Amino acid sequence: xxxxxxxxxxxxxxxxxxxxxxxxxxxxxxxxxxxxxxxxxxxxxxxxxxxxxxxxxxxxxxxxxxxxxxxxxxxxxxxxxxxxxxxxxxxxxxxxxxx
Numbered sequence: 001x002x003x004x005x006x007x008x009x010x011x012x013x014x015x016x017x018x019x020x021x022x023x024x025x026x027x028x029x030x031x032x033x034x035x036x037x038x039x040x041x042x043x044x045x046x047x048x049x050x051x052x053x054x055x056x057x058x059x060x061x062x063x064x065x066x067x068x069x070x071x072x073x074x075x076x077x078x079x080x081x082x083x084x085x086x087x088x089x090x091x092x093x094x095x096x097x098x099x
Contacts, residue, residue, distance in 0.1 A: 005031070014044050028053060 004017040005026075015023035028045025030053060043050055054073075061070035 005029075030054065 002019055004023075006015045006017065006023050008014070014026045014029065016026050016029075017023045026044070028049040029043075030045075030050055031040065031042040033040045045053075058070065058073045060066075061073065
């Protein structure tokens with residue numbers, strides 16, 4: 001399978017071609033890649049839809065019994081929540097110190 005992502009010169013419009021087919025416009029996507037030591041993270045779309053895409057990916061991991069990827073997503077989600085909680089706690093402590 002060959003997948004090509006086309007990015008407009010102004011970086012506001014994206015399309016995708018699969019197996020040499022015609023480009024189809026995309027409204028939302030998330031691309032995470034690693035080539036050697038270099039990583040690329042591209043997100044295009046509104047935050048709610050991208051969030052639903054990530055959650056849908058998680059649900060599909062359950063549906064298709066992809067336990068490894070499901071486990072990775074759960075660990076990452078817990079880490080994100082822990083960091084958010086620490087950030088909120090440190091903000092509250094900074095406010096208390098300022099008062």
